[in-house]
Amino acid sequence: MTRCRLCGSEALESVVDLGATPPCESFLAADQLDLPEPAYPLHLRVCTGCWLAQLPPLITPEETFREYAYFSSYSASWVEHARTFVAEAVRRLDLGATARDAFVVEVASNDGYLLKHVVDRGIRCLGIEPSVNVGAAARDAGVPTLTAFLDPATGAAVRAEHGPADLVVANNVYAHIPDVVGFTRGLRALVADDGWVSVEVQHLLTLMAENQYDTIYHEHFQYYTVGSAIRALASGGLALVDVEPLPTHGGSVRLWARPAEAVGGTADGAPPARTTAGARGRVADMLAREKAAGLQELSGYAEFSARVAKVRRDxxxxxxxxxxxxxxxxxxxxxxxxxxxxxxxxxxxxxxxxxxxxxxxxxxxxxxxxxxxxxxxxxxxxxxxxxxxxxxxxxxxxxxxxxxxxxxxxxxxxxxxxxxxxxxxxx
The missing domain is CATH 3.40.50.720 (NAD(P)-binding Rossmann-like Domain)
Known part of the structure; x- marks a missing residue:
């Protein structure tokens, strides 16, 4: 890796080097045990230009996600998390109003664990899921699902066929794509000009504070602070308008974003002017917490590798x-x-x-x-x-x-x- 995938800077500094491992979802069948098994370096670095923590893109999403071993519905707590989110989003965005034909799109919709709650409410929806096997499971469960990776062309095609989405959901996928700018532009292509995008992603602040280094693996290409997420969203024309801390995956954030032109968003990290005072306060508070933890300077990353080594020894x-x-x-x-x-x-x-x-x-x-x-x-x-x-x-x-x-x-x-x-x- 020589350049940051978000800002293009060459100022990449080591955070932790975990050696070389195989891709984490490449489970072996019995007849593969005597065959060679490829392993790739797992070395996390941070860009001192935009503070995006990242791995080099040594494997492609196509290699990981065409057939995927993870089915979200096997976690009862995760299904309940999705049900609660759908209920809150319907209320927050008034998606259940009978006077409008609401449309919800989920990117990386897996086996339909979330959209099935949207279907149950009679709201029109579509999943976009690259994995053939889990996408088939979603369709079997009655969730309309397109087998595809999201990019600007896919986003535009879905919009042309189905219309713009009132809500685009991207849970635990924003870290999984090496082309973060292209993916974000795909989100913008999907969402209505006055619509909403909800992104859930593990929070680098918690990952480092709680020694959660095992969540670093090859299909996670980047690790976000709210500050770096603001820059990533802005790269595709979206502005962060609110943030919620979540307990999922050991500590995540839910990022609420809207088209930048709808709220006066900028790329400098300041909350957009046309948002509520409460939302502006939540974003500003999270940015202040990240700054206090030193995540906008190299000193904040200095001791992480030593703490990782202790977990291993123990x-x-x-x-x-x-x-x-x-x-x-x-x-x-x-x-x-x-x-x-x-x-x-x-x-x-x-x-x-x-x-x-x-x-x-x-x-x-x-x-x-x-x-x-x-x-x-x-x-x-x-x-x-x-x-x-x-x-x-x-x-x-x-x-x-x-x-x-x-x-x-x-x-x-x-x-x-x-x-x-x-x-x-x-x-």
């Missing part, structure tokens, strides 16, 4: 000590973040003989790089391990309830992030 020490004592440790979940953690820590089946996952697509496969078997969740109750290492730690509340049954034999849960914690679950 997890390895626990696993090795457990093995030496004869205690059994198995994993729960096979998320993308788990691939980064396991590869960076060098965990293999001798320390973690298997992990389980609710997604049947992953059963009988093996984790990328570390080649740990992925089994159905029922295996935990059958084996009664001493410890369960929870890889999707961001679902802590949900999984404390789901895994409460390990209490029956005195099992305990282990959360590796933000620091190693061993939890005795209650029935």
């Amino acid at each position: 997890l390895l020490r626990f696993l090795v000590d457990a093995a030496d004592r004869g205690a059994t440790v198995v994993g729960y979940g096979a998320p993308g973040k788990g691939s980064t953690l396991l590869n960076h820590c060098g965990v293999r089946p001798d320390l973690l003989p298997y992990t389980v996952d609710r997604n049947p697509y992953k059963h009988g496969r093996f984790t990328p790089g570390t080649r740990i078997p992925i089994l159905p969740p029922e295996r935990i109750a059958a084996d009664r391990p001493d410890y369960v290492l929870v890889l999707p730690w961001n679902l802590r509340t949900e999984l404390l309830a789901q895994l409460s049954y390990v209490h029956a034999w005195g099992g305990r849960l282990v959360f590796p992030i933000p620091e190693l914690s061993i939890v005795e679950v209650k029935p």
Whole structure:
């Protein structure tokens, strides 16, 4: 990487180097275990011109998303998050008014986990999803879905066929595209001139404060502060008008944007003039928090690599000590973040003989790089391990309830992030 993908600056500075790993969703079938497995550098850098943290685009979205192993509907908390968002957006934007033919578009709509709530309300909608397999699942669930990547041409074609969207939703996709300017222009092509765009993305402020380095993986090309998101949105003609902190994915932000010409937006980070005082205050407050954390100067990034190294040492020490004592440790979940953690820590089946996952697509496969078997969740109750290492730690509340049954034999849960914690679950 020689230039920032947003502003073109060559002033890119290292944040953390995690070595080389395979793409995090490239789960191996049994007949692939004796074949070569490509790995790519995983080195996060930050641009001191616009403060966008980014990875080099070593793999393409086409390689990752044509067939995708992640189905959003397997997370109960995420489906509930989507239901709540739809209800609030309908109320906030008056999308349920009978006098208008409202239209909602979701980009990277996955298996229809969010738009099914829009369909249930009788509101016209369309999903744009590049993955053939999960898009097919959405259509089977009754959610109209176009198989495509978003770019300005796709946005214009959808607008020409269906009309402009009152609301465009882009949840957990803004980090997944290397052409951030082209993608943002695609969002602008979709949305009505007086419409709204809602973007949910993990917040770099929380990622660094909570040592969430395992969320750094190849299909995440960039990591946003609100300040860098303002510049990214402006590159495609959108202006940030409000921001909401969210607990999802360990700490995210919901960015509400509108066409810049509708609100007088600029690229300098100042909240647009034609927004409410409350919204202006929320944006200004988040920018102030980021500045106080040092995320607009290199000093704010200086200690992150050392904290990452401690997470690695603590997890390895626990696993090795457990093995030496004869205690059994198995994993729960096979998320993308788990691939980064396991590869960076060098965990293999001798320390973690298997992990389980609710997604049947992953059963009988093996984790990328570390080649740990992925089994159905029922295996935990059958084996009664001493410890369960929870890889999707961001679902802590949900999984404390789901895994409460390990209490029956005195099992305990282990959360590796933000620091190693061993939890005795209650029935």
